[in-house]
Amino acid sequence: MKNRTAVVTGTSSGFGLITSVELARKGFTVIAAMRNPDKSSSLMQEAKINGVESNIIVLELDVTNEKSILSFQTRVIEEFERVDVLVNNAGYAGAGFVEEISMEEYRKQFETNVFGVFAVTKAFLPIMRKQKQGCIINLSSISGKVAFPGLSPYIASKYAIEGWSESLRLEMQPFGVKVVLIEPGSYKTNIWSTGKQVALESLQSHSPYRKYMKRIEQYIADGESSFGDPNDVATKIAEISVLKNPEMRYVIGRGVKASIFIKNLLPWKLWEKLVIRELSRK
DSSP states (O other), X not given: OTTOEEEEESOSSHHHHHHHHHHHHTTOEEEEEESOGGGOHHHHHHHHHTTOGGGEEEXXXXXXXXXXXXXHHHHHHHHHOOOSEEEEOOOOEEEBOGGGSOHHHHHHHHIIIIIHHHHHHHHHHHHHHHHTOEEEEEEOOGGGXXXXXXXXXXXHHHHHHHHHHHHHHHHHGGGTEXXXXXXXXXXXXXXXXXXXXXXXXXXXXXXXXXXXHHHHHHHHHHTGGGOBOHXXXXXXXXXXXXXXXXXXXXXXXXTHHHHHHHHHHSOXXXXXXXXXXXXXXX
């Protein structure tokens, strides 16, 4: 495992930070990519606590910028010569009601959560194909399987990643490159705090959706006590990274499997009534 290399995006906080440390503990050399390396102190502090700071190299990467991706790709390949694992984690959660979300906001969401994943993955497919070995782990969400009102930008981006990952897995299977989806439920990361960007219009007093948006935010806030430990997700990613034949999907989190099963089992009209009724209680 000494010479194995892992690239992780979005490592300044949340799943990306913890996953970088966990992979380093597994013996990987971890290239921890973040848009602003000045924000690497939390990562390196956690790495030091775990005695793996020498296994983590922080590099600048803006997944929405073609020049940044090219520069990152060139440096990684020149310095490390191989990429065994790629964890596409960078992203944020766009929220608001469709009528009040600008197309610019939708495009911004897709530039990071979707096109950023496409572009970074494409940058390392050639080397993985030539190696005839590699594992691409894409951070999806229960939101890529079960939709929710008020979060359409984020949910649409995760649904896109689900279908794209299926296609990519089928394409790369003959070349020994595995593609995996992680589908977490709600965890204690900043995706639902600083990582969530709500369309301001939906919270204005004149918005016809304000009351509904407030109920949704209250619903999420009320559930925070049951949010999972993000270390569980990082541990799962690290376990998958060394598997010879990983599964396509890994569902993780309290109630996630049940929610997906019930949604797929029930007729849509009944599922719809259950969701609306639950939100009406708030």
